[in-house]
Amino acid sequence: MTWNPRISRRHLVGGAAGLTGAALLGSGPIRGAAAIPAAADVAGSSSGAASLEFDQRAYVELDAALLHTQKATYPRIKKLPDGRYLLLYQDAQIGWNIFWSLSDDLRSWSDPQKLFAAHKVMDGQDDQAYSTADAVILANGDILAVCSYRASKNFYKIWDVSGLALRRSTDNGATWDDERVIYVGPNWEPYLCQLASGEVQVYFSHIAPKMAVENTPHSSGVAIIRSFDDGATWVPDVVAYPYAADRVAQQYRTTSENGVKMFTDQMPSAIETGPPGRIALAVESAQPDGGPMRISLIHTDRNWPDTLDMDETGPADRVNSIFPGAAPYLAQFPTGETVLAYNTSSRQYLRLGDSEARTFGEPHDYLPGTGYWGSIELTGDQTLVSSMAYVKSTGNALMIGTLHLNRALTVHQFPRRATADLRVWPESSSRLFLGGDSQAQVTIRAGRHGSTLLLRLERRDDHLVDGDAVTIYLASRRTPGRRLRLTVDGQGAVGVAAFAGGVYADDGATVVTSRTVAPAHDDAAAWELAVPLVPMRPHGAELGLTATLTNVDEPGGAAVTTSLVGVDLDDPRTWFDLRLGG
Structure with missing residues (x-):
């Protein structure tokens, strides 16, 4: 089997995990890498890296016709307890109405309905408009949706006609309670979260006090209101002049x-990134x-115990104005990796960070269109969804992209009695995913049966043709020069090559078998490879692993080969750990 692939090779971002601020984060955006810097190596034995991979096959755009507006923007997607998804967005750049819609699969959405509907106020002299909605799914399953409201013509003149409005759903978004006000005063951009303690917090851009006291419309900071009863009541209960909530962050500008x-x-x-009260903002x-x-990145270990005065800068634990960007949004995987999304130059960028959201790798733009005010949401142990408006002259679309977290593979231990015919692969969350450069994609899981390494490959591909392949590279951590290359064609046949003298050559001594197994998807093919471990001399129960996916969508067409983000095929130190266990 021979081909001339175009390899999309993406190198790991350098930088020690201890670096912070501009020393690590000040570089500009690059295409093709969003990798967390490697943890400190132990004698150079392990990369400890993680990276994000775009799912080209899952990408969706929702058009203006479906959204009932030409100006859809500010999307927020939340995964619901019943497995479905809630979408919120607004129908004008600075807001008018807030719409909601539901989906089973992020592709097909229910007919959007107004959740917060603009209406006349002040005896018909003004319009109450809504903007910048966010939502949180509480531990009890309730959905809280909060947005800013304002009197359109009198936002800067009459302060008590603006505030924060809340609606609740107790049935996965099927119905919503009546709207109620939880804060009075001019504001923008609420963000909701619930801490492990059960406390619910609404953060927002806090502009009212300076406007009310000093007639200063363009000064801001961040304040919160808190609820200790799942959103029934809020403290402080702000309803009057000077409209001051608990100010937790601001920096002097001019x-x-x-x-x-x-x-x-x-x-x-x-x-909340760690022990109770440790929060990254x-x-x-x-x-x-x-x-x-x-x-800017701001931190507290004690859940914002101090409220800042109107002209006080703080808190102390912060790094200011690290790199260009607006509209940040944070998320964290169960395994600790954090993700920071933001907009710059009309594109959404993502950076993968450490478990405290202090150190981040280089940025990458995954969504194809230009716009503003995006967000991200975890949808699984190793998946998240990114969304942003795609501003078009023919009417805005909403982009929805799925990304997969790639990190060290934990190997499933099969009992010795589990022969090939009896083996059942669990729905493990430990997997590697490739699929960012074409509609073809592959997931790789790992198992162990005695002295045999098992690799389960599942390939989804609209056109399996000659030249399609998955290539897996294995390296010994004890002897870095000991490497195998396994090339699996579209029928599951395996070619084995060993690394020697700086090149890979056919290896007739190592026997790797392949058998067809039942795929998890109807449109997929799956195989289980059996690789003898003894020739690899595993050290510390670890090997290094990486892979490429080669796809030819048309007979005779050019091949596109996707490599894992953050990996240099020539340097096993950048490969992902394969943790074999006992």
Whole structure:
């Protein structure tokens, strides 16, 4: 089997895990890599890396006709307890109505309905408009949706006609309780989360006090209100002048011509990253010179115990204006990896970070279109969804992309009595995924049966043709020069090559068998490879593993080969760990 592939090779981002601030994060965006910096190596034996891989096959765009508006923006997707998905968005750039829709699969959506509907106020002299909605799924299964509301013409003039509105669903979004006000005062961009303690928090861009006290419309900070009863009541209960909630973050920006101090920090997103009360907060920050927004990272170990005064900068644990970006959104995988999404140059970028959201790798833009104000949502142990408006002259679309977390593979231990015919592969969350460059994709899981390594490959491909292949590379951690290359064609046949003298050559001594197994998807083919472990001399119960996916969509066409993000095929130190266990 021979072909001339175009390899999409993506190199691991350098940088020690201890670096913070501009030293690590100041570089500009690159295409093709969103990898967390490697953990400190032990004698160079393991990369400890993780990366994100785009799922080309799962990408979806929702068009203006479906969305009932030409100006859809500010999408928020939440996974519901029943496995479905909730979508929220607004129908104008600064908002008018908030719509909601439900989906079983992120592809087909119910007819969008208004969740917060604009209407006349002030005896018909103004319109109450809604914008920047977010939602949280509570531990009890309830959905809380919160957005900013304002009197359209009097936002800067009459402060008690703006605030935060909430609606609740107790049946996975089928019906919603009546709207109620939980904060009064001008604001923008609420963000909701629930801590492990059960406390519910609404963070928001806090502009009302400076507006009310000093007539300063362009100063901001971040404040929160809290609920300890699943959103029934909120503290502080803010309903009147000077409309001050618990201010938790702001940085000094400049002083106005009138001698008024101006602050920034806005559009917050927060996650609880560790022990109770350890929280990471990402914000966008305006610059003193009026330049583009930049991202700031702020942390607390004690759930914001101190409230800042109106002209106080804080908290102390923060890194300001690290790199250009706006509209940040945070998420964290169960295995600890954090993800920071944000917009810059009209594109959404993602960075993969450490377990405290302090250190991040390089950015990558996955969604194909340009727009603003995106978000991300975990949808599984190793999957997340990113979404953003795709601004078009023919009417905005909403982009929905799925990404997979690739990290060290944990091997499933099969009992010795589990012969080939009796083996049942569990729905393990430990897998590697390739599929960012074409509609073809493959997932790789690992098992062990005595002294045999088992690799389960499942390939989804609309056109399995000659030249299609999955190539798996294995390396000994004890002897880095000891490597195998396994090439699996579209029928499951395996070719084995060993690394020697700097090149791979056919290896007749190592026998690798392949058998067809039942795939998890109707449109897929799956195989189980049996690889003898003895020739690989595994060290510390670990091997290194990487793979490429080669796809030819048309007979005679050019092959596209996708490699795993963050991997250099010539350097096993960048390969993913394969943890064999006992």
